[in-house]
Structure formats: C-alpha cells, structure tokens
Amino acid sequence: MYAVQIERLTKIYGSGATEVVALADATFDVAPGELVAILGPSGSGKTTLLTTIGLVTEPTRGRVVLDGELIVDNGWPPGLDLKRVRREKLGFIFQHHNLIPFLTTVENVMIALENNGVSTKEARARSMELLESLGLSQRLDHYPSLLSGGESQRTAIARALANRPRIILADEPTAALDTENGKNVMRLLKALAVENDSAILVVTHDHRMVEGFDRIFEVSDGRIVGERRNGSDNA
Ligand SMILES: Nc1ncnc2c1ncn2[C@@H]1O[C@H](COP(=O)(O)OP(=O)(O)O)[C@@H](O)[C@H]1O
Numbered sequence: 001m002y003a004v005q006i007e008r009l010t011k012i013y014g015s016g017a018t019e020v021v022a023l024a025d026a027t028f029d030v031a032p033g034e035l036v037a038i039l040g041p042s043g044s045g046k047t048t049l050l051t052t053i054g055l056v057t058e059p060t061r062g063r064v065v066l067d068g069e070l071i072v073d074n075g076w077p078p079g080l081d082l083k084r085v086r087r088e089k090l091g092f093i094f095q096h097h098n099l100i101p102f103l104t105t106v107e108n109v110m111i112a113l114e115n116n117g118v119s120t121k122e123a124r125a126r127s128m129e130l131l132e133s134l135g136l137s138q139r140l141d142h143y144p145s146l147l148s149g150g151e152s153q154r155t156a157i158a159r160a161l162a163n164r165p166r167i168i169l170a171d172e173p174t175a176a177l178d179t180e181n182g183k184n185v186m187r188l189l190k191a192l193a194v195e196n197d198s199a200i201l202v203v204t205h206d207h208r209m210v211e212g213f214d215r216i217f218e219v220s221d222g223r224i225v226g227e228r229r230n231g232s233d234n235a
C-alpha cells in the first residue's frame, strides 16, 4: 500500500481577474520508506502541494489518499476530523522550526506526545530517547533561544517524529541552515525514512540538497514538469 497517493490535485486561489492556479492536476504515489524531493523555484506551488497533502489547505479539486484512507475527494468531506488524521498520520517540519520559546528542548518534543494522549512520564522518556538519538543529549533542558540553527531544526525533527507518523512533510527544512548542517539534516531524514519505513516529502529550491533522495519531482508554475529516480548507488 502506498503511504501517499494524490490524483489531479488542484488548488486555485481567488477568482476572476485575481485567480491564481497554485497547483494544477498533481498526480503521484509515494511508497513507505521513500524519500522524495519536491524541487522548484519560489512561487511554483511547492508549499501548496505540501499543505494540501497535509490537510492544512483545502484543495479545489482532486484526491488525497493517506495510508490507504481516502481523505480528500474534491475538497474536505463534511465531518472529516482533520485534526485526528493529522495527529495519527502526519508529521510536519517547517523552514522556521516554530519551537515554543518558553519550553525547553525536551518539553517541546513532549508536548507533541502529550497532545496525543501519552502520559507525561512516558512522553519524557520517549522524548529524551529521541533527542539523544539526534545528538541532543547535552541540550535537553536548554530553551530554544540557546540552541544553534542545526540544533533547533533537529529538535523540530524530533517533535515531528515523536508520534512515529507514517508520513513526514518537510517544507524547506534546510533553508535556514548552512550547507554542512543542511546536509546533516538531509542525511538524518534519509536514515529515518529507511528505519521507520516512513514516507518523507521534502520541499526545497536548493538543487544541492537533493542527493540521496529516491525520487525528485520538479515543479514549475503549479505543475509537476519532471520526475527522476536516483539509482540505489547514489544513496
Ligand atoms: N493564501 C494564498 N492566497 C493567494 N495566493 C496564494 C496563497 N498562497 C500561495 N499563493 C500563490 O500560489 C502560488 C504558489 O505559492 P506557493 O505554494 O507558496 O509556492 P512555493 O512554495 O513554491 O514558493 C504563488 O503564486 C502564490 O503567490
């Protein structure tokens, strides 16, 4: 079963003279464990693609099937519990990590688990373990303002992974990082896709960041204009 299937996904903002076709008829499938890059210039529709898959933006037309469950069918069905689906299936990583400034590193991860009904004790244990695996064992009780860019982004990754989502959506996760830290974050995402069998979709406009991806989609003017697959020798 595919982790993500989209079919003719389309988003039109505004109407009449101000109409913008942000996404037009995007169709693809992503398998569990696959690391996919969505590459394109600014304004090409990358964020719209990610947020329509992530149930943040309601598409104008088209379908989204997550983990075999038909979620979106020409718009959001009435009564669909978007929060439930997001919580159960999706993890988000953004360009700006959006850590909560008055919570420590470990608390920023714990909150994702506690929001999902995990007890404080278990949330703390799981958060510590995850942060340690991401090399942050010396930063557990630091506040976000004291973390480097790379450390903040790794904390945000830990938070996105805390509930072991089947699907991880990352919007320019390396844009605020230098090349070295950016490459480390990409290596980490790659390892996670393989280990957890998660589908990971990463939006980027940086061609240098796409090595190691299984597949690369090129987006231009809201359309998917190219698709290439990296051989396993490139991984
Ligand atoms: N909320 C919105 N209202 C109107 N137009 C929007 C909105 N969000 C994005 N757009 C337009 O849709 C197009 C695609 O935007 P976006 O998906 O953010 O592209 P990217 O992430 O590739 O930079 C752009 O022309 C943008 O101006």
Ligand SMILES: [Mg+2]
Binding pocket: 046, 047, 048
């Ligand atoms: Mg964007």
